[in-house]
Amino acid sequence: MRKVIVLCLAVCAVSISAATATKKKSTMKAAEPMVATTPEAMKWGDAPPFLEKGAQAVVLQGDPSKAGFFALRLRLPDGYRIAPHWHPTEERLTVISGTFHLAMGDSFDTSAGSAMSQGSYGYIPPKMHHYAWASGPTEVQVEGPGPFILTYVNPKDDPRKAK
Numbered sequence: 001m002r003k004v005i006v007l008c009l010a011v012c013a014v015s016i017s018a019a020t021a022t023k024k025k026s027t028m029k030a031a032e033p034m035v036a037t038t039p040e041a042m043k044w045g046d047a048p049p050f051l052e053k054g055a056q057a058v059v060l061q062g063d064p065s066k067a068g069f070f071a072l073r074l075r076l077p078d079g080y081r082i083a084p085h086w087h088p089t090e091e092r093l094t095v096i097s098g099t100f101h102l103a104m105g106d107s108f109d110t111s112a113g114s115a116m117s118q119g120s121y122g123y124i125p126p127k128m129h130h131y132a133w134a135s136g137p138t139e140v141q142v143e144g145p146g147p148f149i150l151t152y153v154n155p156k157d158d159p160r161k162a163k
């Protein structure tokens with residue numbers, strides 16, 4: 001998480017200077033600056049501590065810990081699981097590679113849900129209980145309004161509470 005925050009601070013600093021430059025040139029209200037990030041430029045780090053160890057993450061836009069739009073990517077090893085959980089906000093998913101399985105409910109069941117192949121898109125409304133797992137190394141893009149808060153249905157599944 002620390003790496004994610006540091007990366008975001010860098011992105012935010014760039015955003016502020018870009019927004020200032022835009023203001024001088026135009027009377028239009030400063031929006032988010034353009035982003036055109038290539039895979040080569042993405043600096044991956046450990047996924048946030050609310051996810052089980054083994055996943056990698058990179059923030060592409062915004063700051064998932066704050067209000068406002070964010071976009072991030074997750075790389076999950078084969079068989080990686082995200083236990084049943086929910087978010088106070090909506091979540092949007094795009095599968096970049098691999099197969100991301102998404103299911104609704106309170107108990108993990110790999111016979112349930114949808115196998116989302118490369119290019120698939122998903123939307124999870126606020127507070128909906130859901131869980132996921134990866135078949136093969138899988139990369140997924142997660143977007144939505146921040147702050148992105150993850151609450152496990154079963155607190156025992158929360159790696160933040162592990163010894």
Ligand SMILES: [Cu+2]
Pocket residue numbers: 085086087091124130
């Ligand atoms: Cu989720």
